[in-house]
Amino acid sequence: MKSSTKVVTVFGGSGFVGRYVVSLLAKDGWQVRVPVRDPHHAKFLCPCGDVGQVVPLVIDVFDEEAVSHVIAGSDAVVNLIGILFEGGRQRFDYLQASLPGVIGLAAKHAGVRALIQMSAIGADVRSFSAYGRSKAEGELAAKSSFPGVTIMRPSIIFGPEDDFFNRFARMSVISPFLPLIDGGRVKFQPVYVGDVAHAILKAVNNPKDYGGSVYELGGPRVLSFRRCLEVMLRQIRRDRLFVSLPMWIAKVQAFFFGVLPNPPLTLDQLKMLQNDNVVSSHALGVGAFGIDPVDVELILPTYLSRYRSGGGK
Template identity: 55%
Template sequence: MAAGTITIFGGSGFIGRYVVARLADSGWTIRVAVRRPERAKFLKPLGNVGQVVPIACSVRDQASVEAAVAGSDAAINLVGILFQQGRQRFDAVQAEGAERVAAAAAAAGIGRFVQVSAIGADEKSPSAYGRSKAAGEAAVRRHLPGAAIVRPSIVFGPEDDFFNRFAAMARLSPVLPLIGGGKTRFQPVYVGDVADAVVAALDGPREGAPGGGRTFELGGPKVHSFKELMELMLRIVRRKRLLLPLPFGLASLMALPAELLPVPPLTRDQVELLKRDNVVSPGAEGLEAFGIHPHSLEVILPTYLDRYRPGGRFMEHLPHGM
C-alpha cells in the first residue's frame, strides 16, 4: 500500500489515536478532521513534523467536510457518539454525517474508504443508536460501493469508557448494577486489533485484498456475559462488590434523570442496546480476514486496570509499613 494523504474524521477519539499511530508509522500524511482541533494536538508527536495535522471540521457542515477530503487519497470515518445531547443527535452525526462524508469522498475521487460502524447496527434495532449506525452504513454504500465497513464489538484498551468506568465505580460503590440480570453477551476486542483491521481494510479494492465492498465484524477470542465481564474486572482490581441484577424496565426509569447530566452514566437508548447480544454474527468475516490474531481480554485488562486496586498500582511493591 503506497502511502499518500489520508483524512480521518473523528481521529482524536479512543480508536482514532491508534489508527493515527499506525498510519503515521506507514508513512501517510494525516489530516485529523475534528470539531475542536486544539484537542487533537496530542496526536502530532505520533508522526514526524507536519505529518499529523488536526483540522477543524464538523460532519454536520458540508463545506468543512468537502475541504477536509480535498486532495486526499483515502479517508476513514470514525465519528460516533454514545449519547445524544444538544445538536449532537444520532441521526445527524451517525447517519446524515456519514452520508455527507461518503458523498464528499466520492466527489473528490477517493477510492479507499473505511466506515467504522458497530456490531448492533440494524435498521430494525430497538435502539436509535443501532438504527442510525445502520443508516450510516447504507449511505456509505450508496455513494461508495467499494468502501469497507468495520463493525467492532465493545472495544477495550487503556482509554476505554467501559472497563475504566465500572472500575472507577467499584472504588466508591459497594454495589454494581447488572442491567437485565447481566445476561447480555459481548465479544470484547482490543483497540489495537481494531486499529490494525481498519488500516488493513484500506488496502482495497483489489483482487485478493480484504477491504473493498465488504463488511467485517470484529470480536475478541472469547464471548462473555455482562456479569462475567464485571466479575473479571473485580478480580483484576481486587475488590469485592455486590453485583445486583437490575431489570430492564427499572434501568430505563433510572436512566431518565441520568440523561439530564452533561455526561450521562446511562441512557434509555443504551438500555435498549443491552437487550441484544453484541457478538460477531455466525459466518461473518472478521479479524482473521486480515491475518490478525486477537489479543486476550484477560492478558490486556490487568495492564491498565491495576491502578484501580486498593492503594493503587504500586502499593503491593512498597515495603511493609509504608
C-alpha cells in the same frame, strides 16, 4: 498533479479508537489529516508522526462544503465519528445516519481509493434503538455514495482509554455494589482497540482486498456482562457484590440519568443491552485481516492496575 505522499483523512481521529488509528497510519508513512472542532484538543496526536505529518484541521462537520474541502486530495478516508447519546447539535440522525453519506460522496468526487466507515454490531434499520438504527442508516448512506466502502462493526472495544472497563473499575473503587442490568445476561465479544486499528490500517492499504465488505470485529471470547465485571474485579483485586436490576428499575434510572450532560445510562442504551453484542456466525471477522485477536485478560492488567487498593502492583 497529486503528490506522491499518501494522504489520509481521519474523521474522529482524536477519539478513543482514532488515536490508535492515527498512530498506526503515521508509522506506516501516511500524511494524516485529522478534522476536529478544536485543534487544541488534538495536539496530543502530533507526536504520533514526524513534524508536520499529523495535522489537526478545524472543521464543522455540519458544513458539507467544508467536509468536501478537507477530503480533497486524500487517497483514503476513515470515518470514526460516533456518539453514544444525543445532546445539543450532536444527533444520531446526522452524525451517524447522514454524515457517512456526505463523507462518502465527497470521497467519491475526490477520487479517494479507500473509505472505511466505523459502525457497530447491532446496526439494524429495524432496531428498537435509535443508536442501532442510525448506525445501519449510516452504512446504507455510505454504500450508496461509495460502493467500495469497508464497514467495520466492532463489539465493545477495550483499551487504556475505554469507557467500559474503566467506568466500572472506577465505580468499584467507591461503591461496595455493582449493578447488573437484567441479571447481566447480555453477551459481548470484547475486542482490543489495537486489533481494531490494525484492521483499519489493512483496509486502508488494501482497498481491492477489503473494499465493499462488512466486517464484524470481536475478540477470542464471548463474555456475559456479569463475566466482564468478574474479570475486571479480579484484575483490580477487589470483591464487590452484584445487585441485579430488573429492566423496569433500570428504565426508571435511565429516564432520570438522561437529563444529565454526560449520562451513565440512557433509555436508548438500555434497548441495545437487550440483545447480545457478538460476532455473527456467518460474518467476516478479524481473521480476514490476518489478525489473531488479543484476549481481554492479557490487556486489562496493563491499565486497570491503578484501581487496585493502594494503587499497588
